[in-house]
Structure formats: C-alpha cells, structure tokens
Amino acid sequence: MDFPQNFLRFLVSASRVAILTGAGVSQESGLKTFRDAQTGLWAQYKPEDLASPEAFVRDPKLVWDWYAWRREAIKGARPNPGHYALVEMEKRIPEFTLITQNVDGLHRFAGSQNVLELHGNIQKVRCSQCGTFAETWDDDSESVPACEICGGALRPDVVWFGESLPRDGLESAVNASRSCQVFFSIGTSGVVQPAAALAHAARNNGSVVVEINAEPTPLTPTVDFAFHGKSGVILPELVRAVWNS
Ligand code: OAD
Secondary structure, eight states, rough: OOOOOOHHHHHHHHHEEEEEEETTHTTTTTTOOOOTTTTTTTSSSSSHHHHHHHHHHHOOHHHHHHHHHHHHHTTTTTOOHHHHHHHHHHHHHSSSEEEEESSSSHHHTEEEEEEEEETTTEEEEETTTTEEEEEEOOSSSSSOOOOTOOOOOOEEOOTTSSSSOOOHHHHHHHHHHOOEEEEEEEOSOSSSTTTHHHHHHHHHTTOEEEESSSSSSGGGOOOOEEEESHHHHHHHHHHHHOOOO
C-alpha cells in the first residue's frame, strides 16, 4: 500500500489517536461480519429477531442459542496481524484509545490495553433480572440457564438493539474522539449509531479522519484518507511505514 507522505509524517508526530473498530477487523480471524450479504451473521434473520430485549422476551432460547453458537465460534478464534498492529501502535502513541464495537475480546487477547468495548463482551453472562454476573453456566441445557441468586434468565453481557450503550464507555469514547488528532475507522460499516457518530465528532473537532476498510462505506466521502483492503494487511504495513518496525 502506498501511503501519502504527508499522512505518514502527521501520524509519526501524533500524540493523541482514537481508533474505532468493527467486525471487519476480526474477519481475518475467521469470524463473520454482520452485514455481508451472503454469509453475514444477520443474513438469515433480522437483527431485531436475535439481538433485542423484545426478542429475548419472545423467544429467550433462540436468542440464547444464537449467542452460545457465536461464543463457540469465538472460542477458537485468535487475533490476526491487524489486532497485533494496533498493539504496536498503542506502544508508540502517548494517548491511544481503542474503541471497539466487537464483542469477541480479540483486541485485549492480542494485548491492547486501553480498550473500550462499546457493545460489551460475549464471553460474559449476566442475569437479565438482577444483573449478577454468572461464573459458569450450561450452554446445552433445555432452557435458558437461570441466575443462581434470583432465578432470572441469564443473558449475554452485550448491548442489544434498542438498549443504551454503557454510559462511562460511551463518554470516554466521545471524549477520545473529540480530543484526538487522528481518528481511524477500521473494518466497520459505520451504519450503527452512536458509534458511527464518533467519526463525525472527531472531524468536527479538527481531527484527521482515516478509514481502513475492505470496501467504501457511507463514511468514505467524508474522510481525509481512505485505504481500501484487508485491515490485517494494511495495518501492519502502516506500522512498518510510520515507525519502521
Ligand atoms: P458490519 O458487518 O456492519 O461491517 C463490517 C465492515 O467490515 C464492512 O464495512 C466490511 O466492508 C468490512 N470488512 C470486512 N472484512 C474486512 C477486512 N478483512 N478488513 C477490513 N474491513 C473489512 O459490522 P460492524 O460495522 O462492526 O451491533 O457492525 C456494527 C454493529 O452492528 C455490530 O457491533 C453489531 C451490528 O449490528 C450489535 O450487535 C449491537
């Protein structure tokens, strides 16, 4: 990838960088994205039928089983060179915030430190009634496992459609996006709010906005630099080009 010299010079001197990642970053770890027309996770269902409080009330077992299936897929997944390149970036940039919509935990697995998991983490499970986190549960039971404290149905600790994002995480994400010098939107279709608004918040505050994605997105016309290709290839190339490592 040929990166423009002015972009490389700017990045090497940047001290505040915010990154927003989406499912595309984990695609090369073998995990499906959400909106790929053929194989995407939502391909055969409407998202609201699997990932909403209403769906959980209507058919808790369907929702539970879908997340159990995804947990199983994620269990075998390992970070890819894109995740590791972001770890290297964090080591070189004094104020580095990694905001992710991914619930797979692969950024932390790779070694990223300052990570805001805006949509939660699929490996964590909590009671839908009293909020107590469960240490263990049976994924193969006939019905949705129950909370040991109150008997309520257990659910994944992720944000569903129609639910609010964790307030602290969102506030930190907005602050990082507003105060950064460079904002990267990587492997996300940029259509789900409020995460998608972070790029605009960055831009409105004078940040250079960069997109890395397999293909153009609705954000592309508004960014300063767009690099199209696999993040697992482009990110390591970028780290090499900027820091020569
Ligand atoms: P999407 O599936 O909407 O978008 C994935 C993006 O990654 C697309 O723009 C692809 O072009 C791009 N992509 C695919 N492979 C790539 C690769 N190897 N390298 C770089 N880019 C690649 O996923 P998200 O934007 O993450 O929310 O979706 C956002 C949210 O919508 C998810 O967190 C989820 C979903 O509904 C909830 O579950 C609440």
